[in-house]
Amino acid sequence: MKNFFLLLFFFVKSVSAQEKLEVYFDFNKSEINTKAKIKLDSLIASKNKSEILKIYGYADSVDTNKYNDSLSSKRAKSIFNYFKEAKVAISNQFEIKGFGENYSQSKNLDKNRKAIIFFKSILVQKPKPNPNNSETGNFDSxxxxxxxxxxxxxxxxxxxxxxxxxxxxxxxxxxxxxxxxxxxxxxxxxxxxxxxxxxxxxxxxxxxxxxxxxxxxxxxxxxxxxxxxxxxxxxxxxxxxxxxxxxxxxxxxxxxxxxxxxxxxxxxxxxxxxxxxxxxxx
CATH class of the missing domain: 3.30.1330.60 (OmpA-like domain)
Structure with missing residues (x-):
């Protein structure tokens, strides 16, 4: 029983460490727009290293089921390629999936044209500055x-x-x-x-x-x-x-x-x- 609660503790801790970010797409588009880029760049530039766990793509209910399945998958793939090009860490158990229009949709159609990125922040120790060949000072104080x-x-x-x-x-x-x-x-x-x-x-x-x-x-x-x-x-x-x-x-x-x-x-x-x-x- 003691071991069970110990395992449960670590499971809960692992789940709670997972974070998510939502970005939105223009109507009928899978290309990343300006507002989405700002959000993604902010995550990439974060002081804590991020590991991408899952990327889920979604579409609104306009057009056919088949078309929306394809569109949502393309949206997820666009986000994946953006992270890959920026050399963001990808989990060994990474999952990418397009849900099309088959999910609980919002009444606001704009909110349905989206991708959700699940990631984990990893604290990394900063290297000690070398005053002979780098920048020092109190920038992060x-x-x-x-x-x-x-x-x-x-x-x-x-x-x-x-x-x-x-x-x-x-x-x-x-x-x-x-x-x-x-x-x-x-x-x-x-x-x-x-x-x-x-x-x-x-x-x-x-x-x-x-x-x-x-x-x-x-x-x-x-x-x-x-x-x-x-x-x-x-x-x-x-x-x-x-x-x-x-x-x-x-x-x-x-x-x-x-x-x-x-x-x-x-x-x-x-x-x-x-x-x-x-x-x-x-």
Whole structure:
């Protein structure tokens, strides 16, 4: 009996660790739309590593049963491919399934065109920063959260930043933030990259170069991390339809700090750790 309750405890704990995320599709579409991408990117960029357990696709009751079965399966497959391309961990017991219209449907048809992702968050130990070849500082310190919030609150929108920009101008975008010692986006930074993407789509003559900068590193020749961060933004824009001919990227490491290194405050670290956009043609 004792062993039974012990097994039951671990079973309940395992089930409770499972989380889920719902994303919605446009009518009669299996392609991932902009709003769904924001949700998926936020999960991918989370500080905790995620392991995907199941992906279930659904459809509304419009059209035939056979068609909706196929559509719901395609929706689930689209989500799977998106995670696979982002190299998200997939469970060995992964399940993918399309339910078509055969489930308890909502009266709101928009809510029936969806996929549900079941995943498990895995806490991973962060590597200790190496001051000789990486970014250090207090980026993840809880006591600095209020400072970070104030810092980001003063940021202007992408359209405001580019409003009077001309060729050769360098625009600082402080709210594209990355996890410490990583080119993975920090929580909450997906929206600003999406705003940049939309601005580029709405201004087809604009050509830019993306500059990556880091803080806290006295070795100005170490540009690897800043290069990877600039390339992350570059790749995101290319992947979402911006022509390669309109974009460039460069990593400057800590060679162009706004504040002298070592920084004297957390605010100075934030200012040095930034993405810049140089206007090449407008």
């Amino acid at each position: 809880l006591e600095n959260q209020e400072i970070l919030n104030q810092f980001l609150a003063s940021e202007k929108s992408i359209s405001e930043k580019f409003k009077n920009a001309k060729k050769g101008d360098i625009i600082i975008i402080n709210n594209i933030l990355f996890q410490i010692n990583s080119e993975k986006l920090a929580d909450g930074s997906s929206q600003i990259i999406l705003d940049l993407l939309e601005y580029l789509k709405n201004n087809p003559k604009l050509k830019i170069e993306i500059h990556g900068n880091i803080c806290c590193n006295r070795n100005t020749n170490d540009v690897k991390l800043s290069y990877r961060r600039a390339k992350f933004v570059f790749d995101y824009l290319i992947k979402n339809g911006i022509a390669t001919a309109r974009l460039g990227y460069h990593g400057y490491g800590s060679a162009r700090p706004i504040y002298k290194i070592p920084e004297k405050s957390y605010q100075e670290e934030l200012a040095n750790r930034r993405v810049e956009i140089e206007v090449i043609e407008n």
